[in-house]
Amino acid sequence: MADDDLVFKALADPTRRMLLDALFERDGQTQSELEGVVTARVEMTRFGVAKHLRLLEEAGLVVIRKEGRSKHHFLNAVPIRAIHDRWIGKYTAARAAALLDLKRALEEEP
Amino acid sequence: MADDDLVFKALADPTRRMLLDALFERDGQTQSELEGVVTARVEMTRFGVAKHLRLLEEAGLVVIRKEGRSKHHFLNAVPIRAIHDRWIGKYTAARAAALLDLKRALEEEP
DNA sequence: TTGACAGGTGACCAAAAGGTCACTTAATGT
DNA sequence: ACATTAAGTGACCTTTTGGTCACCTGTCAA
Numbered sequence: 001m002a003d004d005d006l007v008f009k010a011l012a013d014p015t016r017r018m019l020l021d022a023l024f025e026r027d028g029q030t031q032s033e034l035e036g037v038v039t040a041r042v043e044m045t046r047f048g049v050a051k052h053l054r055l056l057e058e059a060g061l062v063v064i065r066k067e068g069r070s071k072h073h074f075l076n077a078v079p080i081r082a083i084h085d086r087w088i089g090k091y092t093a094a095r096a097a098a099l100l101d102l103k104r105a106l107e108e109e110p
Numbered sequence: 111m112a113d114d115d116l117v118f119k120a121l122a123d124p125t126r127r128m129l130l131d132a133l134f135e136r137d138g139q140t141q142s143e144l145e146g147v148v149t150a151r152v153e154m155t156r157f158g159v160a161k162h163l164r165l166l167e168e169a170g171l172v173v174i175r176k177e178g179r180s181k182h183h184f185l186n187a188v189p190i191r192a193i194h195d196r197w198i199g200k201y202t203a204a205r206a207a208a209l210l211d212l213k214r215a216l217e218e219e220p
Numbered sequence: 221t222t223g224a225c226a227g228g229t230g231a232c233c234a235a236a237a238g239g240t241c242a243c244t245t246a247a248t249g250t
Numbered sequence: 251a252c253a254t255t256a257a258g259t260g261a262c263c264t265t266t267t268g269g270t271c272a273c274c275t276g277t278c279a280a
Contacts, residue, residue: 012122084194
């Protein structure tokens with residue numbers, strides 16, 4: 001399976017996005033901790049959460065470090081940045097900046 | 111259905127990403143033109159392509175303008191930028207960009 | 221060393237998504 | 251007026267995905 005396909009498919013599920021949000025807020029959480037985060041919000045067994053975490057890891061969106069009998073998860077932002085760069089080009093960026101400058105100039109008028 | 115859910119689900123399919131790529135390269139193409147782009151690469155009927163375009167539109171990733179009997183499609187980058195901002199903070203942004211540049215540079219080596 | 225804790229496996233089921241088809245609508249050119 | 255072109259609809263089938271369960275493995279502490 002293509003690399004970017006794994007990333008996009010991983011992002012397609014709300015539970016997995018919830019997990020990324022949790023890691024963005026506090027990086028390095030264990031699987032048990034993340035299970036707690038999810039089950040506090042939606043009904044799901046630990047198996048479901050574990051499955052989601054594995055998909056995120058396979059996609060490269062989180063990287064794991066095993067420590068004793070626990071498993072710590074870390075958010076990896078690089079694939080997200082790649083998505084941004086894919087469809088937002090130099091031209092688009094320049095135009096967005098120009099529009100923003102115009103907006104600021106108009107707001108400063110008396 | 112939540113707004114961001116539509117966006118992520120829309121991005122989860124390779125055909126739809128192909129369509130976004132096509133519009134990124136040349137904006138404002140009609141449905142027939144985009145059908146040509148897709149069927150030149152994968153086997154799919156016009157119905158399949160039309161369905162994909164409708165999902166992209168419902169997600170707000172493309173905006174359409176009807177003109178006579180044709181329908182022109184335009185790429186909207188705003189939801190993409192929102193994805194970026196969700197998981198990449200100010201500190202992380204610089205590092206993620208640098209890592210991506212490095213990765214690309216390495217991949218271009220002979 | 222025994223029990224509790226953190227996590228893994230493979231089979232299985234239900235729901236959602238991708239795709240096609242017969243048929244329809246509406247605008248255009250000759 | 252009529253054939254042609256661009257696109258829409260709803261039913262239908264197949265594959266993928268999300269989720270659970272019974273059971274297994276390794277780690278730590280009393």
